[in-house]
Amino acid sequence: MSKVTEKSLKEKVTSMNMGALRETLFGIKVDRGLKGYTVQLVYRDSTPPETLLSQGSASEADACISGVAQTALVFKAVQGTHKPAFTPTEIFVKQGGERCPKCATRDINPGHIKKTGDLQEQYYTCSRCETKWNNRFRLEGYEIIDAA
Ligand SMILES: [Zn+2]
Structure with missing residues (x-):
């Protein structure tokens, strides 16, 4: 295995931005x-970048970049090129579910939460592009904040 260097990481990122990520809403x-x-996701509009890794080693940075490349490629294969681009699930989760999966704005409106099987679903609408979606959660427990 060849050694990961700053130069090889930058080259990889450049080829992804020109290739797999070319038609997406973000670059790396x-x-x-x-x-x-x-390692950061940078958006093609004015929304602030999302940090995926900080203070990582070269091999951690390489693994992080490869993860984004893979999800972006799978996503592209599934979506084809003529349909609207939505953020791949793995990246949506890395973003903390705080952005619209279509236009990536943080200007989104949380709605009601309902239970669906083992999951909780929270309805969202986007103020900018009007996309509607559900964020899906798994309940892990509860924490008393202030016992009466
Ligand atoms: Zn939107």
Whole structure:
């Protein structure tokens, strides 16, 4: 296995941005800082970038970038090129479910939560592009905040 270097990471990111991610709403960016590598999703509009990895090693950065490449490729194969692009689930989850899966704005409106089988679903609408979707949650328990 060849050694992962800052140069090889930047080359990989560039080829992804020109290739698999070309028709998506975001690109990927890698930076080397004093404490290690930072990998971010950067959006093609004015929404702020999303950090996927900070202070990582070169091999962690490489794995992180490969993960995004894979989900983007699978997503592209499933969606084809003529349908509207929605954020792949794995990336949506990495974004914390805080952005519209179509236009990536944070200007979204949470609605009611309902139980569906083992999952909870929370209805959302986008203020910008009017997409409607459900965020899906698994209930893990509860925590008393203030016992009466
Ligand atoms: Zn939207």
